[in-house]
Amino acid sequence: DQQVKQNSPSLSVQEGRISILNCDYTNSMFDYFLWYKKYPAEGPTFLISISSIKDKNEDGRFTVFLNKSAKHLSLHIVPSQPGDSAVYFCAASDVFGNEKLTFGTGTRLTIIP
Amino acid sequence: EAGVTQFPSHSVIEKGQTVTLRCDPISGHDNLYWYRRVMGKEIKFLLHFVKESKQDESGMPNNRFLAERTGGTYSTLKVQPAELEDSGVYFCASSRSYNEQFFGPGTRLTVL
Numbered sequence A: 001d002q003q004v005k006q007n008s009p010s011l012s013v014q015e016g017r018i019s020i021l022n023c024d025y026t027n028s029m030f031d032y033f034l035w036y037k038k039y040p041a042e043g044p045t046f047l048i049s050i051s052s053i054k055d056k057n058e059d060g061r062f063t064v065f066l067n068k069s070a071k072h073l074s075l076h077i078v079p080s081q082p083g084d085s086a087v088y089f090c091a092a093s094d095v096f097g098n099e100k101l102t103f104g105t106g107t108r109l110t111i112i113p
Numbered sequence B: 001e002a003g004v005t006q007f008p009s010h011s012v013i014e015k016g017q018t019v020t021l022r023c024d025p026i027s028g029h030d031n032l033y034w035y036r037r038v039m040g041k042e043i044k045f046l047l048h049f050v051k052e053s054k055q056d057e058s059g060m061p062n063n064r065f066l067a068e069r070t071g072g073t074y075s076t077l078k079v080q081p082a083e084l085e086d087s088g089v090y091f092c093a094s095s096r097s098y099n100e101q102f103f104g105p106g107t108r109l110t111v112l
Helices: none
Strands: A010-014 A019-025 A032-038 A045-051 A056-059 A062-067 A072-077 A086-093 A107-112 B005-007 B010-013 B019-024 B031-037 B043-050 B053-056 B065-068 B075-079 B088-095 B107-111
Touching: A010 A019, A019 A032, A019 A086, A019 A107, A032 A062, A045 A056, A045 A062, A045 A072, A072 A086, B005 B088, B010 B019, B019 B088, B019 B107, B031 B075, B043 B065
Parallel strands: A010 A107, B010 B107
Antiparallel strands: A019 A072, A032 A045, A032 A086, A056 A062, A062 A072, A086 A107, B005 B019, B019 B075, B031 B043, B031 B088, B043 B053, B065 B075, B088 B107
16 A cells, blocks of 8 residues: 555656656655655655645755645756756655655656757 | 765575675764665665664564664664565665655665
């Protein structure tokens, strides 16, 4: 039973446009959400996070939105750059930052120059 | 600050053999986690150490997997005997208390 779902296995976006990656979760005990970025042959790298008390968190070109009632979050990247091409994983935990992460299956983002 | 390191980067073994994976966390990180990604699926939690103690081992698949963290520094994950379904990429991560987890590059295990 997958508690974190990323229904789009891949996404292609033109350079300079906005990339939107989506994530849904089913466990209402999750209260902390993270996005990780992964290049081939490397481990996931933390990108941005959001606590359930917020509905938006912004860091440079990256913004995460959380809709608790819909159990949905999204990652917006604008403007998209070729170096953003990677696999993006959505993850969630039920204790702030210090417990096991439950990951989605990932979305492969390709930025087209 | 050095990152999380894992050894080996790749391991190819026969079914029934034993393999030991090693993880060196970032210095000063009390929390150490093991995860596994099988066949391009989601990254799944295996277990969590706080210093040398197992805080949560609910994700360990079965008793063929044994994790240790003697002295609260590096950790090993032993698979004995290995089965075909154990193939995948094993990630280690570490964190200070209440902070993001930093991942190592992973060990790709192939069981033939």
